[in-house]
Amino acid sequence: MSVLFQLMAVFFKIGFFTIGGGLAMLPLIRSEMLAHGWMSETEFLDILAVSEITPGPMAINTATFVGFRVGGVAGALVATLALVLPALLMVCLLGAVWRRTRNAPASVRVLALLRPVVAGLVLAAALGLVAACVLPVRIGAGGFDTRTVEWRALVVFAGVGGATWHYRINPLLGMAGGALAGFVLYSL
């Protein structure tokens, strides 16, 4: 079996069987890479680090990078497209059904409940992210985990959040401003 075909099979399988988002895929990608002997643990960790700081969904970045390492540019494209293909098929299947059932009374009731739940989900994600940035866990005296206020992150968070809430600034502007402010603050 050629490497490209193996990559395609591996990533199609991961794309098909992972529910719950891209982050749930990362351990699967890791174990496949190690099982096939395509890379070492350290190499994979380096790839994860880069995937986290480059734009785009992390699982896409990881798949592209891993595919490139294993099979060059063709490998990168094959791995990435194979990862997305199951979802595309699923959406086409589900989308056709959804179009017909969207306005059925049962769907209307499910959606009425789903909307506030999703809003709560987004709120929880936002608060979790705020806590992770502003109150990072540090290993303190005696090996106990302590949370310390990271004031520089707090300044950036409050500035960007406030500006977005009050002035509806462009999110791109908020991110660029935050990155710049963070850069200045962390260089002090």
Place this chain on the structure above:
Amino acid sequence: MTIPEQPVPLSRIYRSFAWVGAVLFGGGYAMLPLLEREVVERRRWCTLAEMSELYALAQVIPGIIAVNTALLVGHRYRGATGAAVAALGIISAPVLVILAVASAFAWVSEWPLLARLFAGLRPAVAGLLLATALRMIGRGERWERGVAAGASLLLLTRASSPLGMILGTIAAGLLWHAWTVAQARKGTAR
């Protein structure tokens, strides 16, 4: 759902999602402020409430949530082709950036300036996301705000995973529907 009167051109779908993919940092949820800006405010393809429906659906489909959301929006407006185009759009920039980085990896990984830039990016994304969450909640009625608060509390205390919560909500909605239908039948039987 409000479908625009003119069919949305495929090139427009591609460009919109290519933009989202290029400036997306963080998990699938980080995409929401960007989608709110591009799909809701600039293109007016759907409302914030409709976007959150698609986002909920995206979580119960296997795959990557950000990509699934793109697929669903694309499919909504231009069927299978629209879905494929939206997905290609959202992965375009990441694939190109990774290919560029992968070719010059040794150099990039030792670039300390990058770490400092990203130190500010994370709290900025947190601020953007919190504003989007508050707008989503602020538009709801009183009971909806209560449900949102309860849902986020359950998630923050790790009593439930996002997927479990959405599946549970779907089940609850179907039960509610079955109950209403049963009540209506009882009413007509009398």
